[in-house]
Amino acid sequence: MSKNSLMDMPDTCRITKVLEETPSVKTIVFEKEFSFKPGQFVMVWVPGLNEVPMSLSGANQITVKDVGKVTHILHSLKPGDFIGLRGPYGNGFSLNGKRILAVGGGFGTVPLKPLFGNKRIKKFIIGARSKLNLLWIDEIADVAVCTDDGSMGEKAFVTELADRELATGNYDLVISCGPEKMLKALFKVCEKYGVDVEFSLERLMKCGFGVCGHCAMDPIGWMVCKDGPVADSRILRQLTEFGNYKRDMSGRVVPL
Amino acid sequence: MLETKIAEVRLRNPTVLASGILGTSAAILKRVASSGAGAVTMKSIGPEPRAGHNNPTVLSYGPGLINAVGLPTPGYKNMSEEWEQLADLEVPVIASIYGGSIDEFVEVARFVAGKKPAIIELNISCPNTKKHGQVFGFEPDVAGEVVSRVKGVTEEIPVMPKLSPNTPKLKEVAKACEDAGADAISAINTVGPGMVIDVNTAKPVLDFKTGGLSGPAIKPIAVRCVYDIYEVVDLPIVGIGGVSTGRDAAEMIMAGAVSVGIGSGVYYRGIDVFKKVCDELEGFMEERGYKTIKEMVGLAHE
Numbered sequence: 001m002s003k004n005s006l007m008d009m010p011d012t013c014r015i016t017k018v019l020e021e022t023p024s025v026k027t028i029v030f031e032k033e034f035s036f037k038p039g040q041f042v043m044v045w046v047p048g049l050n051e052v053p054m055s056l057s058g059a060n061q062i063t064v065k066d067v068g069k070v071t072h073i074l075h076s077l078k079p080g081d082f083i084g085l086r087g088p089y090g091n092g093f094s095l096n097g098k099r100i101l102a103v104g105g106g107f108g109t110v111p112l113k114p115l116f117g118n119k120r121i122k123k124f125i126i127g128a129r130s131k132l133n134l135l136w137i138d139e140i141a142d143v144a145v146c147t148d149d150g151s152m153g154e155k156a157f158v159t160e161l162a163d164r165e166l167a168t169g170n171y172d173l174v175i176s177c178g179p180e181k182m183l184k185a186l187f188k189v190c191e192k193y194g195v196d197v198e199f200s201l202e203r204l205m206k207c208g209f210g211v212c213g214h215c216a217m218d219p220i221g222w223m224v225c226k227d228g229p230v231a232d233s234r235i236l237r238q239l240t241e242f243g244n245y246k247r248d249m250s251g252r253v254v255p256l
Numbered sequence: 257m258l259e260t261k262i263a264e265v266r267l268r269n270p271t272v273l274a275s276g277i278l279g280t281s282a283a284i285l286k287r288v289a290s291s292g293a294g295a296v297t298m299k300s301i302g303p304e305p306r307a308g309h310n311n312p313t314v315l316s317y318g319p320g321l322i323n324a325v326g327l328p329t330p331g332y333k334n335m336s337e338e339w340e341q342l343a344d345l346e347v348p349v350i351a352s353i354y355g356g357s358i359d360e361f362v363e364v365a366r367f368v369a370g371k372k373p374a375i376i377e378l379n380i381s382c383p384n385t386k387k388h389g390q391v392f393g394f395e396p397d398v399a400g401e402v403v404s405r406v407k408g409v410t411e412e413i414p415v416m417p418k419l420s421p422n423t424p425k426l427k428e429v430a431k432a433c434e435d436a437g438a439d440a441i442s443a444i445n446t447v448g449p450g451m452v453i454d455v456n457t458a459k460p461v462l463d464f465k466t467g468g469l470s471g472p473a474i475k476p477i478a479v480r481c482v483y484d485i486y487e488v489v490d491l492p493i494v495g496i497g498g499v500s501t502g503r504d505a506a507e508m509i510m511a512g513a514v515s516v517g518i519g520s521g522v523y524y525r526g527i528d529v530f531k532k533v534c535d536e537l538e539g540f541m542e543e544r545g546y547k548t549i550k551e552m553v554g555l556a557h558e
């Protein structure tokens with residue numbers, strides 16, 4: 001019972017800065033600073049509207065893609081406005097390797113940002129649908145870029161680039177975040193080369209701290225909020241739900 | 257030593273996963289069972305798909321949780337995968353159900369009874385929606401009618417209404433449920449409702465504005481309610497509210513419960529709270545010379 005009572009109640013603070021990263025992605029910087037592990041997330045409350053899980057893209061910032069009602073309101077917020085934050089939650093990346101390949105798929109690059117300078121990560125592969133969706137590629141030293149439409153970097157999927165990299169035998173771990181279908185395909189590639197992975201997953205969440213059960217994945221009841229969001233190879237091999245389906249707000253099973 | 261019974265349903269130990277916590281899928285219920293629970297309760301099942309409230313829905317204020325999840329449910333017709341996987345669970349499964357009318361309770365109960373859960377729990381005590389829940393549990397005659405109508409369609413499956421602490425007529429409601437044919441009673445659902453306001457923005461934090469309270473902060477209310485119910489009915493009682501240690505469980509049992517629900521305890525001590533509570537309860541019983549749960553039930557009344 002040594003929980004900090006504020007920890008699981010939104011703590012409201014002011015936004016200090018809003019940065020436009022791409023036409024559909026903004027970074028919101030706030031007063032509060034988290035001590036966190038890359039891959040951990042916070043529950044972000046827009047007072048009076050809704051609360052959503054977001055990866056930390058830094059100790060005092062989140063990066064938000066305008067995809068729905070809540071994120072649209074988040075995009076309209078200005079310095080001086082209040083947002084509520086609780087967390088950080090989840091396990092984060094353990095980085096259990098010495099020669100790591102990091103793969104970011106589109107907006108999935110966000111939780112990898114705090115790892116850009118990490119010495120054990122030998123290379124980043126960043127892919128997106130098009131040039132407009134690529135995040136922060138100028139900030140990474142050793143990066144291979146690809147786009148679905150060829151508007152920047154190689155016209156290819158990240159899985160193709162990853163396959164080529166892993167064929168060199170130079171890596172002992174692949175970390176990634178991105179659309180789940182991409183992660184599923186990437187996992188297949190990594191399994192082919194026998195290289196372990198740590199992938200960050202996403203599910204609808206309510207509590208964020210392992211009691212509501214909404215984000216539990218089949219068939220082992222692995223809770224994305226508390227056991228994850230980062231799953232290793234051993235867990236992914238067991239998750240029959242991975243890459244196939246999820247649950248909506250009612251709890252009903254829906255295809256990905 | 258820890259074996260107990262709710263109606264004729266045998267439990268390997270008295271800890272029961274309370275409804276509304278971790279009960280969303282067969283997979284997580286299995287995990288709770290393998291974490292040591294004596295029985296598990298599914299999250300309340302309703303007649304139609306329902307998304308529940310927007311977030312924030314579940315928060316902690318320190319000594320307790322406050323929640324207004326708003327009874328999300330896929331609807332009983334859309335849970336075939338869950339029912340299939342629940343069939344081989346190692347412990348009894350309690351199916352919690354709700355409706356927006358007595359007819360809906362009956363409709364859901366009829367279907368759910370066909371899936372042969374060990375017990376059907378009637379959620380007539382949720383404080384977090386306008387049309388469901390505690391509106392059916394505040395008045396003895398209404399609660400009694402829900403129980404007797406549901407009993408008409410459930411055949412041999414025991415029916416257990418879950419009572420609200422938020423009615424001044426708790427004892428009368430309990431008696432009415434017994435008279436209507438209830439096989440057991442679970443108590444309590446969440447207390448309040450309460451409210452938390454963020455003072456920087458002057459806004460209630462929960463999307464539904466108000467929410468039910470649970471956890472250690474409400475345990476004395478739960479113990480009193482179980483004590484009161486034990487005084488007026490002869491039914492087995494599942495005591496729920498703030499139990500997170502073996503001593504809490506012993507307290508609830510001495511108030512009159514044959515088994516104890518654990519919900520918020522998962523927050524305070526992790527998913528293996530069930531095993532921890534059992535180990536502690538066993539230790540307590542050995543130390544005090546109790547050999548069975550049965551001999552502890554209702555001791556506080558003697």
